[in-house]
Amino acid sequence: MPTVNAQASYNNIPVPQDGEAIQYSNGTFTVPDHPIIPFIEGDGTGRDIWKASVRVFDAAVEKAYGGKRSVKWYEVLAGEKAFSQTKSWLPDDTVKATVDFRVSIKGPLTTPVGGGIRSLNVALRQLMDLYQCIRPVKYYAGVPSPVKRPELVDIVIFRENTEDIYAGIEFQEGTPEAAKVISFINDDMLKGGKKKIRLDSGVGIKPISITGSKRLVRAAIKFALKEGRKTVTLVHKGNIQKFTEGAFREWGYEVAVQEFRDQTVTERESWILGNLEANPNLTAEQNAAMIEPGLDFAAKEFQDAVVKEVKDTVASIGATHGNGQWKKKLLVNDRIADSIFQQIIIRPADYSVLATTNLNGDYISDAAAAQVGGLGIAPGANVGDGYAVFEATHGTAPKYADLDVINPGSVILSGVMLFDFIGWKEAARLIESSMEKTIAQKYVTYDFERQMQGATKAKTSEFATRMIENM
Structure with missing residues (x-):
């Protein structure tokens, strides 16, 4: 049997x-x-x-x-x-x-x-x-391909598959359920503010969890390490959706540095270490200004945070990742979802593994497939x-x-x-x-x-x- x-x-x-x-x-x-x-x-x-x-x-x-x-x-x-x-x-x-x-x-x-x-x-x-x-x-x-150098495309996309808008939590316009959700958000959560949901809206819920995000990024990093891939790129729309897409980005970096510290380097860490190797006499303040153009015009609190980031990076991984050792590590970086469509066309060789939220992954998978x-x-x-x-x-x-x-x-x-x-x-x-x-x-x-x-x-x-x- x-x-x-x-x-x-x-x-x-x-x-x-x-x-x-x-x-x-x-x-x-x-x-x-x-x-x-x-x-x-x-x-x-x-x-x-x-x-x-x-x-x-x-x-x-x-x-x-x-x-x-x-x-x-x-x-x-x-x-x-x-x-x-x-x-x-x-x-x-x-x-x-x-x-x-x-x-x-x-x-x-x-x-x-x-x-x-x-x-x-x-x-x-x-x-x-x-x-x-x-x-x-x-x-x-x-x-047959519509691009000049399709042979440069070799990407594996890891798309989160269970949440985001695909959780299927929607309420149709005009229903009592939609009215109840809209009333709760307008009259309670947004009370006293200028933002309001129009009463004739359909409403969808977009959940992005720590659990869903971290296990997806973890799988992508494990795959990249096993297959000898050079990069894992977190694809998100965090510049607009800070507490869902932006959180996916932050949680993804947490997985990289907390669970795979010896095998990974983040993009910002690589800049800090690279700057220091090019000029060992750089102060933390000078290094911070190099990784954050326009830092002099930022708020003092933000300036201090970037300087602290530089000092913490050197202190925590300078010995293990410095002196060029970071170049042998898996590079974990991130890109805004809309920009990645351009990136995989004009610079496909720079991308190897993409880890992304559900809807973004749906779009980018088909767009990438069109090239090959x-x-x-x-x-x-x-x-x-x-x-x-x-x-x-x-x-x-x-x-x-x-x-x-x-x-x-x-x-x-x-x-x-x-x-x-x-x-x-x-x-x-x-x-x-x-x-x-x-x-x-x-x-x-x-x-x-x-x-x-x-x-x-x-x-x-x-x-x-x-x-x-x-x-």
Whole structure:
């Protein structure tokens, strides 16, 4: 039997008896040679994409391990197929299976219109507390791109996945609930001030917590250290939203300096140490003026605080990080959310790992993906403590469903992430290299074919077949 906790079937679909469940204990996954991995094929074009992708996955595993390893794929229901069979968009059994087997993969799902669950993706994330949305953005040679140097883009985005406006706390304009919230804020919290919420407003709540922020930044820093990345950038809108976005920034820096002190240096610390190395005779006041242009015009209290920052930095890490040692540390910096859109276009090589709040992460993930071929080949993962769901990042494109024309790259590369996650790196590299070779041969689906001179238009299934041949 797969595991003592697993059922014999979910949604009346029998569990494969020739596989085992992935286990998790003390922060570590234990992966058997024949793991049972649930899949949701997805709505619309998801059907075509999954059929192609699973052939690629199985071929890579067979090629890499010669039969010693195999994935026992197990279908669980969600979206339109689930609703037609169970009258539920997200059956309890599906959630239980993804929990029991811990690691799963899914295609694109429809968001039900006119009620029910607002977003099946959001529901899965919240139910399993998948607090990390991980989106690698990497260029594969030959992919059509709107920028001149797409090969410079190699960014992994860690997006907080459970709070911010995606907490789903909203009150519709004109309802008693909205009126109650507005009255409380206007008449109590803002009493006596000039700020007021218009009475005809809808209201949304944007919670940003210490818990949610710190665990997300912690995961991003651990990843950067493990993978030998050079920077982690905290992306926020703290210049405007000081107690939510700004707090995310502050809590992120706290994680870096309190939990990873020996391995990290903040950007301001690097300036202080760098200035002192360039001129060992600098006073703390002179150093402060260099890291804060215009400091002479600031309030005395602020001047004193910056001078204290310089002295504290030198005292606390001068011995461990000085004399150029800071250059070998992981650099933790921050950027305002709107500026990062420009930065990743004009200076992509300066950014390696981005850690960001939920809404900002949603925007920046898609914008970054546009530089390396778009959402058609943009993979993603939703990861929590002991659980992971890998997924396509694009929509269902129902008008193309069952036509065998859609690019399967997003699900295929999500499979690469999955194989890397469970430690099957040989299979992951086989898939990546065969995809790159297939694209280099200009044998691509219509979305790329129309942008590539001399390309051959392939069906979804044909692209997968060529990838398998190229292994």
